[in-house]
Amino acid sequence: MALTRKFLKAMGIEDEQVEQIIEAHSETVDALKEQVSQYKADAEKLAGVQKELDELKASDGKEDTFKVKYEAIKEDFENYKKGIEEKETAKQKETAYRALLKEAGISEKRTDAIVRVTDLGTLEIDSEGKLNGRDTILEGIKTEWADFITTQSTEGAKTATPPEGGGKSYKSKDEIMAIPDTKERQKAIAENHEMFGF
Numbered sequence: 001m002a003l004t005r006k007f008l009k010a011m012g013i014e015d016e017q018v019e020q021i022i023e024a025h026s027e028t029v030d031a032l033k034e035q036v037s038q039y040k041a042d043a044e045k046l047a048g049v050q051k052e053l054d055e056l057k058a059s060d061g062k063e064d065t066f067k068v069k070y071e072a073i074k075e076d077f078e079n080y081k082k083g084i085e086e087k088e089t090a091k092q093k094e095t096a097y098r099a100l101l102k103e104a105g106i107s108e109k110r111t112d113a114i115v116r117v118t119d120l121g122t123l124e125i126d127s128e129g130k131l132n133g134r135d136t137i138l139e140g141i142k143t144e145w146a147d148f149i150t151t152q153s154t155e156g157a158k159t160a161t162p163p164e165g166g167g168k169s170y171k172s173k174d175e176i177m178a179i180p181d182t183k184e185r186q187k188a189i190a191e192n193h194e195m196f197g198f
Contacts, residue, residue, distance in 0.1 A: 093120045096131045104141045110148040 003025050008018045097120060101111050124132040131137055142149065173195045179185035189196060 089125060090120060092125050092129055093123050093131070096125065096129065096134075097123065097137075100131065100134060100138050100141060101145075104138055104145070105149040105151070106141065106145055107148050107150045110145070114145060114148070 003021075005018050005022060008021060009015075013021070094115060097118065098111060098115065101114060102108075106114065123137070126132055176185065176188045176192060176195070179188055
């Protein structure tokens with residue numbers, strides 16, 4: 001039988017007390033309903049927990065699931081660390097190679113293009129951050145990229161008047177080389193050294 005106002009009045013309880021009893025009864029029922037909901041939720045979770053338990057029992061003697069996860073995470077971290085180290089090494093190689101290009105006299109305008117087409121992965125860095133076999137690499141750069149090596153030449157000031165000395169003025173290299181006297185020929189070469197490239 002349900003606890004209702006009608007039932008309580010039939011028992012001879014006054015209206016004020018009926019309300020208090022109904023209110024207390026409602027609080028009790030609500031609390032019980034909440035507990036029932038919680039128990040239902042826990043019962044639904046129980047199937048998943050039972051499944052996990054069965055899997056753990058089944059994996060007895062096999063490789064631990066957590067160990068597998070740990071190994072996977074560890075491998076990911078090692079790969080990440082290796083990637084960072086490779087980037088740093090590649091940057092060191094590029095910096096050292098650029099320094100060699102500069103040392104070889106390669107035009108700075110061409111440096112980026114040369115670095116892009118060069119396989120820097122084959123190069124090795126020593127503990128000081130320099131390339132192993134740098135002399136060989138430098139010679140290779142000078143040979144392979146000779147067209148990009150800039151040369152600077154110093155040209156003396158042009159004079160409007162010929163040098164003093166009263167000697168004969170020669171107009172060409174052939175004229176100087178045709179001088180029969182060795183001392184005179186050497187003197188003429190020294191006076192006109194720009195014709196001979198020194």
